[in-house]
Amino acid sequence: MADQKYETPLLDQLESGEWPSFVKEIKMAAETNQMANSLLGLLEQSYEERKGHWKHGGIVGVMGYGGGVIGRYTDLPEKYPDISHFHTMRVNQPAGWFYTAEALKQICDVWDRYGSGLTNMHGSTGDIILLGTRTENLEPAFNELTKLGFDLGGSGSAVRTPSCCCGMARCEWACYDTMALTYYITMRYQDELHRPAFPYKMKFKMSGCPNDCVASIARADISIIGTWRDEIQINQEEVRNYANNGVDIYKEIVLNCPGKCIEWNGNELKIDDSSCRHCMHCINVMPKALAPGKDRGATILVGSKAPIIEGALLSSVLVPFIKIEEPFDDLEIWELIDNMFDLWCEEGKNRERIGEFIQRVGLGNFIEAVGLPPMPEMIAHPRENPYIFYESFFEEEEE
């Protein structure tokens, strides 16, 4: 029960309007949890003063792990002793974020016992974020979570918790089993996830098709995006149904196709698949009539990141197409990924993401060093490529 009630006029304003408010949730938690109650007081003070009252702690964690706990202390421990420690625990989410109600209740029960009771479902990398606990509660909370079958996720200069779209569990566009691959990657890189050994963070994100629902092309150091290499499947009858039901196929689909590869004569839709950019637009507009091809796999890309130290980057294609089928041990990408990790560890600067490293050394040098030949799919437009150096061409010229 809350000992002291804080007046929170500024926070209260955030409860107005149509949207769910984190303030309402903290107030509910504060009825039974003193940490949540003190958090209201501290936040109100921060809003009044326009000043944060947190200090970042760098040493707390659980035995044997180098990540999964983000240390945090308030700089007003005398005034708010209940939240003098307010560490975050990151818990590795199940692939695709599927839970039973029972599992969710169990996680919340652990957090009511050992923390503020507040959670963030989910953090931007995908983890279950448990907000606010004390140093002495970290090990007991971790022990209880592991008994329930959960593990901490990644933080620091390590592989971060891999995440994926719901893929084949719910989505007919999935070109490979994102959830199975995500589980496999999580287990394959356990060491790299829990024992930080990289220059900076390394995120894997898996999307089942180019709709890229987990934004892997913008948020992951290694993006694995489902695609196909044969023809888009067309059901002409359903195309005509869309047209009869008011879809302006010429305006909405033909004109919006970035590959300029669709023809529509009012009765039949034709696609020149050799020019298709696999953008999914036509399929998204007419999901009953069109579907990705049958020869499905994924494109592997490298190097995106959100802006932190430097600006945002999008991923570049490394492997245009690869079949993603079990057993995943046999996929040819692991050696390539190991080579990338080795090179980045060897040559990368502290806090340099792999995408920034590639920009610094040049994609041409990077792919040469990791043992990949240059391919046309790595560039956006012919003759606009700053990366590939045609040595044989120059040698002939010089002779």
Next chain:
Amino acid sequence: MAEKVSVSEVADAMYKMIKDTMGIKKWKATDLQKASIELFGADRCDKQICKDAIKELINSGRAVYTYFGGSYIEIPHDEGAKNI
């Protein structure tokens, strides 16, 4: 072929490197690995031995991972930000 150095020997050497430079240098896992391979020679020490040595140091509690902008390996100590 030269006989491989043991994991505990490398762990001890790493511990000494960290201890001797406490407050002067922060060691990342790769820095410790490079320094150990240089110390023992590439024919006696490799990346896997270094990885295992770091694991031994951490699991025994002689060293801990810390995060100050990047992840480092340090001798356990009280940090400035800590509240009692």
